[in-house]
Amino acid sequence: MATSKKWVLGLVVLAVVVPLLKPVFPDAISDYRLFLVSTMIIASIAVLGLNLLTGFNGQFSLGHGAFYAVGAYTAAILMDQLSFPYWATIPAAAIVCFIVGYLFGLPALRLEGHYLALATFALALAVPQILKYRWLEGLTGGVQGIVLLKPEVPFGLPLTEDQWLYYFCLITMIILFWAAANMLDSRSGRAMMAIRDQNMAAETMGIDIALYKTVTFGISAAYTGIAGALSASAIAFVAPDSFTIFLSIKFLIGLVVGGIGSLAGSVIGGIFYVLVDNSAQALSQFVKNGLGLPFDLSAYTVFGILLIVIIYLMPTGLAGGLQAVWRRFQAARG
Amino acid sequence: MEQFLQQIASGLANGAIYACVALALVMIYVSTDHINFAQGEMAMFSTYLSWQLMTWGLSFWGAFVIAVALSFVMGVAIERLILRPLHTAPILSIIVVFIGLLAIFNSMAGAIWSYLIKEYPSPFPKSSFGIAGVIGSHQLGVVIVTLIVLGLLFAFFRYTPLGLAMRAAAQNPQMARLVGVRVDWMLALGWGLAASVGAVAGIMVAHIVYLDPNMMAGILLYAFASALVGGISTPAGAVAGGFIVGVLENMVAYAGNQIEQATGIYIIGNGEKLTVALIIVIFVLTVKPAGLFGRVVVKRV
Amino acid sequence: MAALLEVKELKAFYGQTQSLYDVSFDIEAGGITTLLGANGAGKTTTLRAICNMVRTTGAVRFDGREIAGLATEEIVRLRIAHVPEGRGTFTSLTVDENLRIAAYTRRDKAGVQADLERVFGYFPRLRERIQQQAGTLSGGEQQMLAIARALMLKPRLMLLDEPSFGLAPLIVLEIFRILRRINDEENVSILLVEQNAALALDLADHAYVLETGKVVMSGPSSVVKDDENIRKSYLGY
Numbered sequence: 001m002a003t004s005k006k007w008v009l010g011l012v013v014l015a016v017v018v019p020l021l022k023p024v025f026p027d028a029i030s031d032y033r034l035f036l037v038s039t040m041i042i043a044s045i046a047v048l049g050l051n052l053l054t055g056f057n058g059q060f061s062l063g064h065g066a067f068y069a070v071g072a073y074t075a076a077i078l079m080d081q082l083s084f085p086y087w088a089t090i091p092a093a094a095i096v097c098f099i100v101g102y103l104f105g106l107p108a109l110r111l112e113g114h115y116l117a118l119a120t121f122a123l124a125l126a127v128p129q130i131l132k133y134r135w136l137e138g139l140t141g142g143v144q145g146i147v148l149l150k151p152e153v154p155f156g157l158p159l160t161e162d163q164w165l166y167y168f169c170l171i172t173m174i175i176l177f178w179a180a181a182n183m184l185d186s187r188s189g190r191a192m193m194a195i196r197d198q199n200m201a202a203e204t205m206g207i208d209i210a211l212y213k214t215v216t217f218g219i220s221a222a223y224t225g226i227a228g229a230l231s232a233s234a235i236a237f238v239a240p241d242s243f244t245i246f247l248s249i250k251f252l253i254g255l256v257v258g259g260i261g262s263l264a265g266s267v268i269g270g271i272f273y274v275l276v277d278n279s280a281q282a283l284s285q286f287v288k289n290g291l292g293l294p295f296d297l298s299a300y301t302v303f304g305i306l307l308i309v310i311i312y313l314m315p316t317g318l319a320g321g322l323q324a325v326w327r328r329f330q331a332a333r334g
Numbered sequence: 335m336e337q338f339l340q341q342i343a344s345g346l347a348n349g350a351i352y353a354c355v356a357l358a359l360v361m362i363y364v365s366t367d368h369i370n371f372a373q374g375e376m377a378m379f380s381t382y383l384s385w386q387l388m389t390w391g392l393s394f395w396g397a398f399v400i401a402v403a404l405s406f407v408m409g410v411a412i413e414r415l416i417l418r419p420l421h422t423a424p425i426l427s428i429i430v431v432f433i434g435l436l437a438i439f440n441s442m443a444g445a446i447w448s449y450l451i452k453e454y455p456s457p458f459p460k461s462s463f464g465i466a467g468v469i470g471s472h473q474l475g476v477v478i479v480t481l482i483v484l485g486l487l488f489a490f491f492r493y494t495p496l497g498l499a500m501r502a503a504a505q506n507p508q509m510a511r512l513v514g515v516r517v518d519w520m521l522a523l524g525w526g527l528a529a530s531v532g533a534v535a536g537i538m539v540a541h542i543v544y545l546d547p548n549m550m551a552g553i554l555l556y557a558f559a560s561a562l563v564g565g566i567s568t569p570a571g572a573v574a575g576g577f578i579v580g581v582l583e584n585m586v587a588y589a590g591n592q593i594e595q596a597t598g599i600y601i602i603g604n605g606e607k608l609t610v611a612l613i614i615v616i617f618v619l620t621v622k623p624a625g626l627f628g629r630v631v632v633k634r635v
Numbered sequence: 636m637a638a639l640l641e642v643k644e645l646k647a648f649y650g651q652t653q654s655l656y657d658v659s660f661d662i663e664a665g666g667i668t669t670l671l672g673a674n675g676a677g678k679t680t681t682l683r684a685i686c687n688m689v690r691t692t693g694a695v696r697f698d699g700r701e702i703a704g705l706a707t708e709e710i711v712r713l714r715i716a717h718v719p720e721g722r723g724t725f726t727s728l729t730v731d732e733n734l735r736i737a738a739y740t741r742r743d744k745a746g747v748q749a750d751l752e753r754v755f756g757y758f759p760r761l762r763e764r765i766q767q768q769a770g771t772l773s774g775g776e777q778q779m780l781a782i783a784r785a786l787m788l789k790p791r792l793m794l795l796d797e798p799s800f801g802l803a804p805l806i807v808l809e810i811f812r813i814l815r816r817i818n819d820e821e822n823v824s825i826l827l828v829e830q831n832a833a834l835a836l837d838l839a840d841h842a843y844v845l846e847t848g849k850v851v852m853s854g855p856s857s858v859v860k861d862d863e864n865i866r867k868s869y870l871g872y
Contacts, residue, residue, distance in 0.1 A: 060426060062371075062433065107620040113425045114369045118558060119619055121371060125555045126612035133609070134600050245551065249437055256430055296448065300441035307434030308416065311427045495739050502725050502736045509723040511707040512686070512716075513788065514740040 044270030049224030058196030071225025101221020145239030259319025349580020409529025565628020726770030
């Protein structure tokens with residue numbers, strides 16, 4: 001797949017170089033835009049986490065918002081109570097979330113399809129309440145949450161805070177995606193996917209299904225947890241009501257629209273849901289003023305409709321669709 | 335003692351609501367093997383419809399009947415138009431579609447009627463019944479209405495030819511076809527009935543929890559717990575599970591209150607209700623997935 | 636007189652695998668026809684194909700009317716009753732409910748009542764167990780229930796898939812005797828798929844033999860019974 005590697009390299013170079021041109025194009029490469037792209041990177045990592053579990057390993061999760069929350073709160077508590085530097089919260093959140101994910105993966109071994117979806121859905125619904133639990137208030141700050149400081153630019157580099165945040169997220173993303181790509185390309189990756197495709201056959205092939213499933217759960221939770229930890233630093237704030245079931249729905253949208261079982265799809269999906277989320281206001285204005293309807297259209301109506309439409313028209317998501325177009329293009333070239 | 339009885343009574347009232355939503359979930363599960371994650375939002379949307387009808391001048395019960403009828407049509411339409419083409423699609427696709435429906439219903443309700451919490455009237459005259467005012471009139475009304483609806487459904491399935499056809503179609507669709515039953519329409523009717531039952535639950539509970547687009551999320555979670563406790567493959571089990579879970583929920587909160595009063599230590603209270611439901615769900619799924627009255631389905635190799 | 640059921644160049648597929656190759660046969664009204672063949676020859680598939688339960692190409696005409704594209708339940712409503720492999724009783728429903736569900740598509744209440752009486756006449760054991768759950772009946776009783784239920788559809792044609800399967804010989808004889816009576820008294824044509832070739836050839840007027848999805852022999856059962864190859868392959872002597 002040499003061509004795709006070239007594309008990836010090219011994109012990475014662009015991603016590294018373009019923001020450095022901020023002094024040259026201060027309006028186009030604004031701090032707000034950089035912040036927005038950072039949130040897209042974080043979203044991509046979160047969706048990748050979900051994709052590893054659901055797309056590549058076949059275990060449905062409607063509750064990845066829970067792991068995102070665990071990662072975010074781990075980071076916030078470490079920074080707030082133990083004065084951890086922001087960069088150290090990332091590996092810490094990864095470890096904590098891996099353990100939580102693995103522990104959840106153990107009972108999940110017994111649950112298939114709908115039942116696992118149900119269990120994770122229930123988890124997602126309960127998360128805000130768990131975070132507001134009185135006995136944890138000392139740690140979590142209860143309903144008010146925890147206020148944090150944005151990461152400082154290190155080594156006196158000539159960057160704005162948002163530029164630095166962007167590069168920090170970018171580096172994390174590159175490492176995580178590179179690791180995921182390697183894992184998926186290895187024997188372990190093939191085992192993961194064998195479990196997704198033909199559960200019974202995988203067992204007779206001698207793969208320790210239980211081990212792979214629980215560890216994948218852990219890794220998946222760790223990835224989404226890292227995204228959560230990054231978001232804690234990026235937004236400099238965590239509160240229970242940011243982690244409702246709708247967060248998990250956004251991850252699902254990213255997964256389905258981007259492409260189930262596709263690394264590139266995770267990136268597309270993450271970019272997509274952040275874009276739509278941020279365009280909700282504009283969309284609502286359009287509906288009210290442009291179309292004259294007295295409705296406050298929200299992003300979730302668009303999300304909901306898209307979920308259904310994509311399943312019907314393009315079940316492999318945008319990544320799958322683009323791949324198909326590319327292949328036809330290649331074939332036409334001969 | 336009086337407080338204890340009040341808690342039981344209110345637990346039964348809550349349980350009646352859970353029983354209805356759990357029944358709706360189980361009806362769809364038994365006939366299609368799918369869990370309708372959008373059940374709560376559909377019920378909420380139906381409740382808003384009834385509220386709108388009342389704003390336009392209809393009486394409570396007039397709005398109730400029309401909203402329930404509209405919900406029936408809505409359920410049939412969803413099954414025929416959105417779900418029917420996906421009968422053979424992979425499970426993930428179907429679950430995604432349910433979540434899509436959830437998002438649409440929730441956000442449309444917010445878009446049309448705003449997110450401001452509204453009051454919702456009770457059709458039952460204000461007073462307390464029972465021994466020393468143990469149960470509120472609305473709570474009693476909820477239990478009675480629920481029992482009537484459940485009774486009608488039971489009679490429908492047990493004694494009418496259409497009900498029999500629906501039961502047969504749910505049990506063994508292939509064989510039902512071989513006796514001439516139009517199984518596809520039975521599924522659509524099942525969805526219609528489930529949507530109607532959900533609407534009844536939403537309208538009954540709106541007075542207690544106030545009308546707002548997110549009002550059914552917690553109730554849905556409790557309905558899941560109820561269906562699992564009773565046995566997700568049996569409608570009667572779902573109803574029993576609803577009442578059991580309703581009373582259990584209140585007993586836990588009550589116990590927590592008592593402990594806090596006696597010892598000053600807060601362990602558990604009203605703020606942890608969803609967490610309790612989550613624990614019930616996980617517990618039943620891992621320890622006894624068939625629930626109290628259901629049967630375990632053997633996975634065919 | 637046109638045949639009751641005409642099957643022409645029927646091909647059937649399970650997914651990508653082809654199971655029937657150009658099966659053609661006719662069934663005259665009024666008689667009992669049997670479809671013989673070894674395991675996997677395509678006998679069950681043929682019955683399923685007639686009811687459009689598998690993907691098919693080719694023509695199937697019932698009473699002169701093309702039914703190949705119709706939905707299974709619509710074909711059944713044309714008065715073709717199919718008693719599948721394994722009986723197909725609704726095990727959680729009672730005997731009574733199993734019979735009533737078959738009358739679901741009928742409008743004539745008095746006729747339904749009369750038919751119920753006649754059905755109990757053929758199978759008195761069912762009347763004794765009328766409120767019992769079908770799943771708790773013995774194998775033989777469930778087979779009787781399946782046939783009784785088929786009768787409640789007031790069929791012109793009854794398709795039976797291996798009714799003798801898993802049943803004691805005495806019960807099988809009893810059932811086959813009743814099938815003969817039904818054919819005589821109710822004017823129901825029967826298409827019988829059977830592994831037990833001797834019994835089937837005794838009961839039927841006409842026989843077709845299938846091998847790997849093709850018809851290899853056809854004729855009156857007396858002729859087929861005497862054929863040397865048939866005797867060696869299916870009758871054991």
